Amino acid sequence: MDARMGISTRLSLTHLVGAAALTLFFASSGLAAADTAPVLAAAETPAAVVAAKPADSMLLAYGDDDIWDENGQIIKRGGAAQHMSMADEVAATPDPLEGWNRMWFTFNDKLYFWALKPVAQGYSYVVPERPRLWVHNFFHNLMYPVRFTSLMLQAKFDAAAVETSRFIGNTAFGLGGFADMTSDCKPYKPIGSTEQDLGLTFGYWGAGNGFYLVWPFIGPSTGRDSLGYVGDYFLTPTSYVNPWYWSMATKGYDKVNEVSMRIGDYETLKDASLDPYEAVRDAYLRLRFKKMND
Amino acid sequence: MKKMPFIIGMLVLVLAVSSVAFAGEAQNRLKVGIDKVIAILSDPAMKGPAKHAERERKMRVVADSFFDWHELSKRALADGWRKCTPKQQEEFVTAFSELLEKTYVRKLEKFNNEKVEYVREQVDGDHAFINTQVLMKDKTVPINYVMIKRSQWMVYDVVIEGVSLVKNYRSQFSKILSRETPEALIKRIKDKIRALDEGKNVDEVVGK
Numbered sequence: 109m110d111a112r113m114g115i116s117t118r119l120s121l122t123h124l125v126g127a128a129a130l131t132l133f134f135a136s137s138g139l140a141a142a143d144t145a146p147v148l149a150a151a152e153t154p155a156a157v158v159a160a161k162p163a164d165s166m167l168l169a170y171g172d173d174d175i176w177d178e179n180g181q182i183i184k185r186g187g188a189a190q191h192m193s194m195a196d197e198v199a200a201t202p203d204p205l206e207g208w209n210r211m212w213f214t215f216n217d218k219l220y221f222w223a224l225k226p227v228a229q230g231y232s233y234v235v236p237e238r239p240r241l242w243v244h245n246f247f248h249n250l251m252y253p254v255r256f257t258s259l260m261l262q263a264k265f266d267a268a269a270v271e272t273s274r275f276i277g278n279t280a281f282g283l284g285g286f287a288d289m290t291s292d293c294k295p296y297k298p299i300g301s302t303e304q305d306l307g308l309t310f311g312y313w314g315a316g317n318g319f320y321l322v323w324p325f326i327g328p329s330t331g332r333d334s335l336g337y338v339g340d341y342f343l344t345p346t347s348y349v350n351p352w353y354w355s356m357a358t359k360g361y362d363k364v365n366e367v368s369m370r371i372g373d374y375e376t377l378k379d380a381s382l383d384p385y386e387a388v389r390d391a392y393l394r395l396r397f398k399k400m401n402d
Numbered sequence: 403m404k405k406m407p408f409i410i411g412m413l414v415l416v417l418a419v420s421s422v423a424f425a426g427e428a429q430n431r432l433k434v435g436i437d438k439v440i441a442i443l444s445d446p447a448m449k450g451p452a453k454h455a456e457r458e459r460k461m462r463v464v465a466d467s468f469f470d471w472h473e474l475s476k477r478a479l480a481d482g483w484r485k486c487t488p489k490q491q492e493e494f495v496t497a498f499s500e501l502l503e504k505t506y507v508r509k510l511e512k513f514n515n516e517k518v519e520y521v522r523e524q525v526d527g528d529h530a531f532i533n534t535q536v537l538m539k540d541k542t543v544p545i546n547y548v549m550i551k552r553s554q555w556m557v558y559d560v561v562i563e564g565v566s567l568v569k570n571y572r573s574q575f576s577k578i579l580s581r582e583t584p585e586a587l588i589k590r591i592k593d594k595i596r597a598l599d600e601g602k603n604v605d606e607v608v609g610k
Contacts, residue, residue: 175526175529175531176524176531176548178546178561178564178565178566178569179533179544179546179561179564180522180524180531180533180546182524182526195564196569199569199573237539241539241540244540369540372509372512376505376506376508376509379504379505379508379598380501380502380505380506381570381571381574382571382574382575382578382587382590382591382594383574383577383578386573386574386577387570387571387573387574389573390565390569390570390573390574391565391570394564394565394566394569394570395563395564395565397564398563398564398565399564
């Protein structure tokens with residue numbers, strides 16, 4: 109359930125956005141120094157999170173009898189109750205720019221319903237599902253540098269090797285990546301998820317989210333993930349398509365293709381929630397945390 | 403080493419069989435529920451928009467007998483539960499379960515014979531945690547169920563890709579209840595249901 113939405117018009121804005129993200133990231137880490145200090149000390153545990161002080165209402169709720177966390181790991185046994193799962197702490201990432209974020213959330217929401225969704229619907233009406241899956245495979249294969257770099261930086265060499273073999277196999281024998289030839293080839297030894305990016309890598313190293321942030325076009329993010337996004341931009345081959353509007357068009361097409369396979373997910377979330385902004389925020393933070401630990 | 407694939411195959415088979423044999427009460431009960439839902443969705447006599455109302459009614463009967471709406475609502479409201487009068491609690495459970503049924507039943511309509519795998523079952527006293535995964539065309543979605551034993555095992559939380567239904571609502575409810583009364587919250591849920599019934603475009607109901 110990818111709650112991200114908006115077309116990727118990262119183009120030349122990216123440098124500006126990157127600078128802004130950097131400034132905000134450091135500004136926030138300065139502000140939240142008191143909170144992050146203990147986390148940085150405990151950075152050797154991979155899944156460290158910013159120990160934001162949870163609201164009392166949250167604490168009480170998690171305390172009663174949650175035996176497992178979201179993935180079925182035991183967090184409570186006997187009397188030694190742990191009040192929150194790690195994901196709960198991540199979900200309590202501060203949102204100091206809430207008003208600003210809500211404005212962009214509404215902007216992205218309109219963008220989805222008025223532009224992206226009609227285009228994706230028209231596209232999926234014309235193009236059957238199977239070719240759309242090929243396009244998905246192609247762009248996924250193309251994003252290999254992001255995954256490889258992130259896995260190497262996380263010292264997950266087995267997973268990086270598997271990704272490399274898949275990339276070579278799919279590119280050479282899968283018509284440049286359109287056919288996912290290697291999807292049935294399972295590694296002998298189980299490896300974690302290879303769907304990694306730089307934001308998740310920073311998280312794996314122990315960096316906290318900092319604060320929650322919604323970007324126009326890009327969608328939900330955090331201080332940490334914004335920084336990662338800038339790095340990912342430079343690792344994305346389609347960023348180097350010349351001239352810039354072709355690069356933008358390629359990314360836009362990738363996005364439309366992705367959305368065409370996910371129409372209805374965002375609608376369900378929005379239909380079902382009383383405060384869609386809050387629902388997306390919670391879902392984004394928890395999903396990212398899960399991906400980081402997969 | 404030509405026999406290796408055969409040996410591995412046998413091992414897998416033995417493991418698969420044994421995991422079926424050892425699947426406990428909770429998982430079996432969950433499987434019965436999911437199978438019922440799948441049966442309704444893939445029943446050719448129930449297909450088509452004309453049967454929508456009947457399909458929805460049937461699905462809700464199944465959902466009502468497998469979900470512990472009371473426990474689910476209590477956990478979603480968390481601290482707010484004690485701020486409600488018993489009457490409000492009851493009203494809340496009714497409204498909230500209706501909202502969930504409406505929205506998620508609609509989502510399930512898209513079901514296209516995806517396969518459900520039961521990965522792991524853990525039981526601790528009267529609670530159970532069951533990991534499953536749904537195999538979709540381009541990805542596998544992990545869906546976990548948390549169950550509690552009443553007269554029968556009942557589901558009270560569903561975790562999709564690490565996002566817990568109860569906890570996602572908890573953050574929304576605690577935010578709303580920090581500004582408004584429980585009564586206003588119940589009214590919001592009812593308004594939402596009405597808007598969905600009137601078939602309003604989701605695009606018009608942007609929450610603030």
